[in-house]
Amino acid sequence: MRFFSYILGLxxxxxxxxxxxxxxxxxxxxxxxxRGIAADLSVISLCIGVFALxxxxxPMKPLGWVAVAFGxxxxxxxxxxxxxxxxxxxxxxxxxxxGFGYKMLTGRSRPYY
Numbered sequence: 284m285r286f287f288s289y290i291l292g293l294x295x296x297x298x299x300x301x302x303x304x305x306x307x308x309x310x311x312x313x314x315x316x317x318r319g320i321a322a323d324l325s326v327i328s329l330c331i332g333v334f335a336l337x338x339x340x341x342p343m344k345p346l347g348w349v350a351v352a353f354g355x356x357x358x359x360x361x362x363x364x365x366x367x368x369x370x371x372x373x374x375x376x377x378x379x380x381x382g383f384g385y386k387m388l389t390g391r392s393r394p395y396y
Contacts, residue, residue: 292383
């Protein structure tokens, strides 16, 4: 039963990310040289950060968060992230799915007594 709860939780988290992520568009065009480097750095930094958060031991997790933050800064520096409008209903469904999915993944759905 725990396995099905884990799979359903993972599916809900991914569904919530999909609902929010389908309104974010990343574009690339021929711009000055530094914008291309910022886009490359953002992808590489985000990949390194996620890898560090998932696979490295706990004392090394802050390094992963620094890499993720640097990647996000590089996305905004390259100015190529386009945010489309999101309806309140779509935002509510995405946050609800991610919240319940996280609770199912971590097994913290029961109250502590």
